[in-house]
Amino acid sequence: MVFVFLHELGHALIDLLDLPTVGKEEDVVDEFATWVFLKGAREADPQDAEVAIEALLLAAESWRLLWKGTEAELKRGKALPWWDEHSLDIQRYYNILCLIYGSNPGRSWPLVVRSEMPIERARKCEHEWPQKEKAWERLLAGKYVPEGQPRPPGEWGRFVFLYGEARSEFGRQLEEGMRQTGGFAQIVDALNEVLLLPPGEVPVIGKDCGFANAYWSSSEKKIVLCWEMFRFFLDAYVDELKRTAAGQGGEPPAPPGPAPQPAGLEMGPLGPHLRPGQDGPWSFAAERGAWIARNTSNPGNLWRIRAAGSEVPAGRRRFGVGLEMVADQGTRGAGLALGDQESGGAFYLLRTAQGPLELLREVREGQSVALATLQRWPLASPPTAPSRLELVEDGQAVEILVDGRSVGGLRDPGLGRGPIGIAAWGTGTFTFRGFFLADAAVGRPTPPPALAPAPALDLRIAGTWTAWPADAQGRRTTIQLQLLEDGRYLETSWLPTGLVQRVWGRWRTANSRLGLQPEGQDPWQSCGPQGCWPLPLPRPVDLVYRPMAGGALQIGPHLFYRGS
């Protein structure tokens, strides 16, 4: 994202500062963006430098991914866009890699190996980098404040970051996230500190444009960053992650996590799994304690979510949810999800738009999933009236209650146990309220387990720690571990694939061992064409830790440094 911005900034500076360009401007501004990253990395401390280079690699990676898409089109007979003002995506990829390598051949050698860049090109990169560096430093001489020098007096122009209209859910989320973290506004402020622009304000606008692009408008003197462009790149990553996961036979990973769970959501054990945002045809929101799922486009899609930890065969359980539907042509129904998936017995108790309450069983035929109706119960109230669905389980049987009154029961070996949750099928707006899980034997919610005595904490190691382990291919993961003094921890990992993973829970120490007990994570679910499933929590770990000379801390196999 930052790369795209710096690319457009390059166009802006060429225009605003009337810089001469020899060569294709598109290549030139890619080089500019790369140079800014690498220059930043060189002036930062080693840890920030790694982060900057990771971000740059990620940008390069997106060109490689786009090229993979083009390759597929070429195979289908599409012509190569020779006429385009941009170099081919794959050339842009190698050009960025070339400069990264050239700026520090010793460190970046694994990169060349990994990218399959021929050694002949790599050798030339060692000369290309100093050339580009010299060019940019000369071009911009007198137009920026060199490091460590005071800003010359006088009136200078500045970039101003503005939020334009965000019409899509994705745009709104992106804007929300940026407003919280500073986002581009922060980058723009930092640039204003060093750039010496002609007087005046130059807007940088982030908004939904209706198309995926980012551009410098020379006539209006403004940079426009379309949120659709970021969506486009994000989708390319997610597709790639899915392909990689499919290739390894793993579960498709979830898209990067949406905003945290809203406060006040009253959905019992489902609460921790519910996050507002967009997922396939579904958009989710939390309002006044209720959970609202909306699907406007895909009448065939079934969304479901199950509470983690509810898969214990609990004997007599009682659970339920309040439901209200705004139905349309494509509405099928909504209600409770239940049953043991392992034995193939996934069931749904749905209030259908056609009227009756239905118990459906999921039938898997190879890759596809269909729902078969097992039983119907007519109901007096119209389907769109608010109602409350409840189930009382007893081993292999269930009793069904609507608005507190029993409407019938059913016996099936797959019923009466397994994970529980909610589901919505087809288009429409489905409002769920007050999901609960109780012990049917006593008729009240299961009490939380007795609190364990407060664990011992070695407060010497409280604080923020960062490690940069590399895998066999030299790809680095950044791991940040925050150990809070109140016993909570947050572990954030920036994976080489671009995925950010967060796990949080409780930490304790005893006999030079650090125990981490996960309680939550983000991404928290895995989504496929058939719906979404919560991902299992990582296992608790118990690792030897050892404070090292120089303030480092060894935890298990990794060496952590203080700070973020």
Ligand SMILES: [Zn+2]
């Ligand atoms: Zn451009």
